[in-house]
Amino acid sequence: MIAIDAMGLSCPLPVVRTMASMTAHPGEEIVIHVDNEAAKENITRLAHTKGYTADIVRDQLTYKLTLHPAVRG
Amino acid sequence: MKRDYVTVIGAGIIVALAALLLVYLGNPANTGLCIACFERDIAAALGLHDFRQMAWLRPEIPGILLGALAAAVATREFRPTAGSAPATRFLLGMMVAVGAMAFLGCPTRMALRIAGGDLNAVVGLAGFVAGIAIGVRLLVTGFNLGRASTQWRIEALILPVLMLALVVLAAVRPMFKPAGPIFMGTTGYPGCAGTPVGIGMGVVLCLAAGVVVGIVAQRARLCFVGGIRDFLLIRSGLLLAGFGTVVAVALTGNLVLGRFHPGFANQPMAHTAHAWNFLGMALVGLASVLLGGCPFRQLVLAGSGSGDAAVAVLGMTVGAALAHNCNIVKAASPYGKAAVVACLCVAIVIGWINRDRQE
Numbered sequence: 001m002i003a004i005d006a007m008g009l010s011c012p013l014p015v016v017r018t019m020a021s022m023t024a025h026p027g028e029e030i031v032i033h034v035d036n037e038a039a040k041e042n043i044t045r046l047a048h049t050k051g052y053t054a055d056i057v058r059d060q061l062t063y064k065l066t067l068h069p070a071v072r073g
Numbered sequence: 074m075k076r077d078y079v080t081v082i083g084a085g086i087i088v089a090l091a092a093l094l095l096v097y098l099g100n101p102a103n104t105g106l107c108i109a110c111f112e113r114d115i116a117a118a119l120g121l122h123d124f125r126q127m128a129w130l131r132p133e134i135p136g137i138l139l140g141a142l143a144a145a146v147a148t149r150e151f152r153p154t155a156g157s158a159p160a161t162r163f164l165l166g167m168m169v170a171v172g173a174m175a176f177l178g179c180p181t182r183m184a185l186r187i188a189g190g191d192l193n194a195v196v197g198l199a200g201f202v203a204g205i206a207i208g209v210r211l212l213v214t215g216f217n218l219g220r221a222s223t224q225w226r227i228e229a230l231i232l233p234v235l236m237l238a239l240v241v242l243a244a245v246r247p248m249f250k251p252a253g254p255i256f257m258g259t260t261g262y263p264g265c266a267g268t269p270v271g272i273g274m275g276v277v278l279c280l281a282a283g284v285v286v287g288i289v290a291q292r293a294r295l296c297f298v299g300g301i302r303d304f305l306l307i308r309s310g311l312l313l314a315g316f317g318t319v320v321a322v323a324l325t326g327n328l329v330l331g332r333f334h335p336g337f338a339n340q341p342m343a344h345t346a347h348a349w350n351f352l353g354m355a356l357v358g359l360a361s362v363l364l365g366g367c368p369f370r371q372l373v374l375a376g377s378g379s380g381d382a383a384v385a386v387l388g389m390t391v392g393a394a395l396a397h398n399c400n401i402v403k404a405a406s407p408y409g410k411a412a413v414v415a416c417l418c419v420a421i422v423i424g425w426i427n428r429d430r431q432e
Contacts, residue, residue: 008220010365037150038294061152
């Protein structure tokens, strides 16, 4: 599992870091912490276009996104 | 996915309609909304510089910020944060203003100028894309300005309160002393000679238009830099759809209203020095990527609780005033040309130095 702490980072750094992890570690689960809605939406959108599913847990004003790579058949 | 596009396109339509309405009410041609110009006019009204022709405490700016604040609070997205390289952000805000004053408009006005047939703005768009491409290059090589952290609520309410004070000043217009401030220009705002509404109604309507624009922009995350940046970075066309919608709707409106005049020469508040239109907007694009969004988005983020964005807004206002005081506007003087080139170099250096910061 790859963990990314993207709390407090300006747009679009959470997405840039997530994308870098997807490229560096294809097929691995990625967990990202962000602290704003826009970052959560952008990462979710990126995940879907890259074939990941996203589980999102909200804790007050922060989000934990767990991206699962598509199961390879 | 589809709902995202509906939100962004809907926001683009509302922003373009608001811009058309504001020109009808008295704002200058192709300038229904221009964040950089309006911050410049507010700075002039407060006596910070001497370009007083259009000096006016433009209520659209407080309106957008307060609309964004209302939307962020209503959706529980309001989050007071600050502390990500504020001095650097102030400087980047100033540099965005220098580029915008060289070109004569922020990205919002660039879109509206294109929609009015001003081909100089197409040259500006080419520079804008080039500047954003440099910024994207810096982003993928590890650029960041460090983390913002959670602050007390009061930190995020400072700029909204100052904006409310501007609205009160615009409505009351106290004569502090015979020679101002508050200064009022001679043209280019609702309530001046030849416009369909009086000054009081002008304040109300401009504020209301700003609030509506701020609400939809906050919901849609509308950003003129973000559109091109995200397309270059992750091939996402979402925010670009917002940009395209603003141009398309404003263009249609201009055609219907007979306000579309294609060409380079004699465009309203524009110049034909192609190199400086290109480089001015390249500077705006690059510095905005480093800030994390265009001037419009910085205003919305400031309303959503970002003290860092508030600092960028203040930097842009000061930068616009200095651009006029130092004869940088239109990059017509040697000082203007030197300022644009120097700011481009400094922005690249800032982008280069702030890479892979250890946390």
